[in-house]
Amino acid sequence: MQAMILPLSQLFAPMLGVFAAMYLLAPTFAVARPWARIAVFIAVWLVVARYLEWRVFTTVLPASGSWYQVGWIWFCLFVELLTFTDQFILYLTFLRRTDRRSEADQHERRLRGLLQDELPSVDVFIPTYDEPLDVLEKTITGALCLDYPNFQVWVLDDGRRPWLKELCERKGAGYLTRSDNLNAKAGNINHALTMTHGDFFAIFDADFVPQRNFLMRTMGFFADPKIAIVQSPHAFYNEDPMQANLGLHRRLPDEQRFFFDCIMPARDGWDGAFCCGSNSVTRRAALRTVGDCLPTQSITEDILLTLVLLRKGYVTRYLCEPLAIGLAPESLGAFFVQRQRWARGAIQTLYLAAGPLGPGLSLMHRLLFFPTHWLSLGLRALMVVVVPIVFMWTGLAPVVEVTPESVFYYLFPAILALNGGISWFAPHAHFPLAAQVSATIQSFKILPTVLGTLVKPKGHAFRVTPKGAAARRTTYAADIFWLSAALMALTVVGLVLNTIPEWRIIDHPAALPMVAFWSVVNIVVLFFVCMTSLQARMGRSEERFEVDEPVVIHTDAGELLSGRISNISLSGAGVLLDSGLECPRNGEPLRVHIMQVGWIEATSVQQRDHFVGLQFRLPQSLERDLLIRKLFTVGRLKETSAVAWSVNTTMLKSIWSMAAPLPRIETSGAASSSAERLPAENLVIRPQPRIGDLAHLAGVRNLHPTGFTRTWP
The missing domain is CATH 3.90.550.10 (Spore Coat Polysaccharide Biosynthesis Protein SpsA; Chain A)
Known part of the structure; x- marks a missing residue:
């Protein structure tokens, strides 16, 4: 109640102080410095301790009423303390880090x-x-x-x-x-x-x-x-x-x-x-x-x-x-099969002598391997959605003696400190809204698995995560969609009912703005949960990667077209032809020369201006294995985890011609035009061997970048 009489400057001082410290000052210090990590850790948990002191002694201990009213208040505190315990372990973990x-x-x-x-x-x-x-x-x-x-x-x-x-x-x-x-x-x-x-x-x-x-x-x-x-x-x-x-x-x-x-x-x-x-x-x-x-x-x-x-x-x-x-995981169904297995296995370790509670481990190792995350994640996310619904529909409050001023004075600084600290320890990797959407989705499936395993740790079958076509069979996660939609509807209707004085269920008018803000955030989260439960259409059977490299296309009419590949997969490629060249007709059979692979049979399936979409005819063959090698084994990953490209010149001695520079198309005068396309007989290319039964690619490991057999190293 004291916060209610504070002047505005004093009321917002903790929030502004935390914001300045965590979002303006802390980013000026390198996370690699041990003293900076310790300083941020101490600052965050001093703010959290201040909040917890208020939370326990002001909003819980004075609680009175029926057993279920007091029990609900204490249960909400338990979930919150479990969440803070999990966060504390995470912050302890962040005090050290390596880059090897x-x-x-x-x-x-x-x-x-x-x-x-x-x-x-x-x-x-x-x-x-x-x-x-x-x-x-x-x-x-x-x-x-x-x-x-x-x-x-x-x-x-x-x-x-x-x-x-x-x-x-x-x-x-x-x-x-x-x-x-x-x-x-x-x-x-x-x-x-x-x-x-x-x-x-x-x-x-x-x-x-x-x-x-x-x-x-x-x-x-x-x-x-x-x-x-x-x-x-x-x-x-x-x-x-x-x-x-x-x-x-x-x-x-x-x-x-x-x-x-x-x-x-x-x-x-x-x-x-x-x-x-x-x-x-x-x-x-x-x-x-x-x-x-x-x-x-x-x-x-x-x-x-x-x-x-x-x-x-x-x-x-x-x-x-x-x-x-x-x-x-290529669908939510596959995602849940994987995560339920992980959660169940982590909980099972609690019942084993070799688990985190068994002998022979240090305290820090026990904390690191104790699976609090699997329980706290689901409980917290579910309670965040359910608590305002219960309050708006039954009047059952999760706390006592709370005012909007006290929320600004105690709660918001703690939220800013916790999120700001994680953002500092994990820059460009922590997104609170996305994390809340992910946690809410998982709470619907993972929490029952965790609770079930706590009761019955043994006798659960190992389920393999579906891959490929088996993972993409479902169009949407119906149970998650409709449960999220129902919770969203209860939130919206409950909010509307409590804005009408005659129908209002909440007895504390001062609490309505806080509940309204909380409910709007939950509506946004639940909307994204519904959207995530709808399976996106898989446009291609193979993932396509962006690449920029030269290419030559041999048409059915015997002409050669030059251009650059813009994207490629095992099933096809997109090619931007050089200026002045005409696109091959739809359905025309082609042969495409891919660097480090060789000639691939293809068909033109799309034309737009100078852009040509190609569909490869690539059965099990040496060329297919070389394309797999090119796409998946010599790339580097971008910061966003997409595959980028680096050209690898190591080739089999017997197909060295495929690692050589692409055939050069000479033109005279200005830029190339359709009249200057050279016929195939003017192009000299070393013959490429055809190996009917796939060459043993294990031999690739013994090649020197020049294409000749080497001795180690």
Whole structure:
């Protein structure tokens, strides 16, 4: 009540002070400075402590009334305290951070100076169950192109598919299967461990394509004997459900960037990073100390493996560098299958001796691995939506003794401090509105999973995240859409009812402006939740990437057209022809020369001005594998996680002509015109071999950039 009589300058002083400190002063300090991180941590939690003192002693302890009124007030406080606990752990984590890219540079230089037989052997595992060919072929081809002299690729097929075995034989990859699917992915890998003998093993999920330098960037860290696992981030070449369904495309980072770009480097500073199931390398010698197998007591065997090894004195090292690109969940359905599995596995660790509550861990490691996030995220997001609805429809208040002035004086400064601190620790990765939309969506599905697992931790089947066509079958998430729409309707109608004096349910008129503001924010969030639940139309079967490079097209009439590729995928490309050239007619068969790939059969399917849309006719062939290699294994990722391009000149000796400069079209006088197109017979191109049964791309790893066989290094 004291805030009600404060003058305006004093009333807004805390908000203005926090805003100046967190949004104007703090950004002038580099987050890499330890003293700056400590200063921001202290400043934020002093403001939060001030708020919590008011929250407990003013808005909760004086509560009186019926048991359900007091119980509701205390329950709301419990959820809030759980959220603050989770935030406090996050801020503690941010007090340290690492950037090991320069260390990886040093290790790579050292490895490349060694002889081939001095480098340890690596088994590359690709566990798979039901992923389709269009997903698996990229991963297998990319793995075979790894720039490392001593590795073997193994496809671990729990689906026991003959066509996959044949594909592996053609490409030169090993193929392993077993008689049952016991313990799902962990059991699949454990079976492979009994059949292989590499010093290390790398794991790539069936939809993750390693970059060629993956092993060269990660293997050097194992010079430290305490390193058991090296983990790299999950980066994606497609849009996640929120990006796609809201039409945000790459303007918003994908949903996992905050974790992999900000949280994991901070966890690494505490030696608390963990294996994430894919894009990792593990030391077999370390695994032998814990039974030479992955733990199977939890469906998230990766986190549990980290904890088991941590108790043996081994560390998981994190290199924040995108060394493999994969598929983000392609629909909300696939997203929830993935997140429910993660949440259930994290909760299961609470019941295990090897989990965060078991013996042998430091306090900080217990905090880092305690799965508070999965519970607090769903509860907080749901309560934010439900509390004003309950208040407007029943009059059941979540607090007592609250005025608009006290909200400005205590609550808003705390909100500004918490969000400002996270924005400082994680610049360009924290978006409060998007985070609230994501948390609200997850609360509808993840919270029941968490609560159910707390009651019944065992007996839950491992569900594989759908990929490809299987992930895109649903048109929209009906349950989320209609539940969000119902909550939005209850919010709107409740707000309208309480603006009419005769129908008003809220007994405190001073509270109405606060509830109205809160409700409007919730309406915006719920609207975006509804939009996100509507599956965006997938226009193409393959993801297209922007690229700018020269191209030559050989028409059916024997003419040559020159231009530049603007976008390309495994299924087609967009080409901007040079000025003065006529577009080929619709449906005309063409041959297109792609740098580092060679000639590809294509068809013209779209013409607009000088722009031509091409559809490739690219069956399983050497050219298809080379295009996969070009698109997925030698690229670099932009800050927004989209695939960018860097030209790689390493080619097979037998097809060196495809790495040579594009045929040059000479013209005289002014710019090229349609009358100056040269016939094909004037063009001299070395013959390109046709290999009917795909060449073993494992041979790519033994090539020098000149195209001649090399000796290591």
